[in-house]
Amino acid sequence: MRRDIFQAIADPTRRAILVLVAVQAMTPNAIAEHFDIRRQSISKHLRILSECDLLVPRQEGREIFYELKIDKMKEIDTWLDQFRKIMEESFKQLDEVLFTIKNKKK
Amino acid sequence: MRRDIFQAIADPTRRAILVLVAVQAMTPNAIAEHFDIRRQSISKHLRILSECDLLVPRQEGREIFYELKIDKMKEIDTWLDQFRKIMEESFKQLDEVLFTIKNKKK
DNA sequence: TATACGTGCAACCGTTCGGCTGCGCAAATT
């Protein structure tokens, strides 16, 4: 059973849940009202999101409020950093090429 | 057949391919050398990545170089922006609360 | 021209995914 953030956010329903919960912590029932899906299926999604630490359940009586763990979202951002760096490097090389051309013209 | 960026980067092999190709455009064979997977399977991944515009094929004789389309990566970043904004709002509200407490103390 | 090479496509197969229903359990309400 693969269970990483990228697999978690691959599903559109789960992405929508994350957005919902980002605004304020919500219970499974409250979340389910926003979708055309049975509560149990939402529960499955919440389980997956919790398992990879994107959500944290907070019990309150017989209700469970799921809260977004924003820090975990940063991991996606960190992954994107690689490409930002690589691209930066590419531009540096491009700059060098342009610089060389410039000098040749002299 | 779902086919969006998030589903594309859900697979670890595809993420690795993106990193490889980010450094320099590569052919399917060259990419396949980095994995314990048949060339045809890599081709499948390249097809998926191309279909959602993360990669662009450039034919050169009988070889095909796949190049990263960095712009498409920004879409992920754009999605993350929602959360950055929401969190910013939360902090503002927190600031207000703290401000109110502060004033009450006076 | 015949052969080797680089590639994509089609068909197959076991596993995973994402819905569903039915159930049991604990907390709240009556």
Place this chain on the structure above:
DNA sequence: AATTTGCGCAGCCGAACGGTTGCACGTATA
């Protein structure tokens, strides 16, 4: 004490996933 409510778990099922093999086709090389 009995009932309602909120929830998670287990099992089912069709579809999608990610690997495989075999093949066809265009391009380079002998």
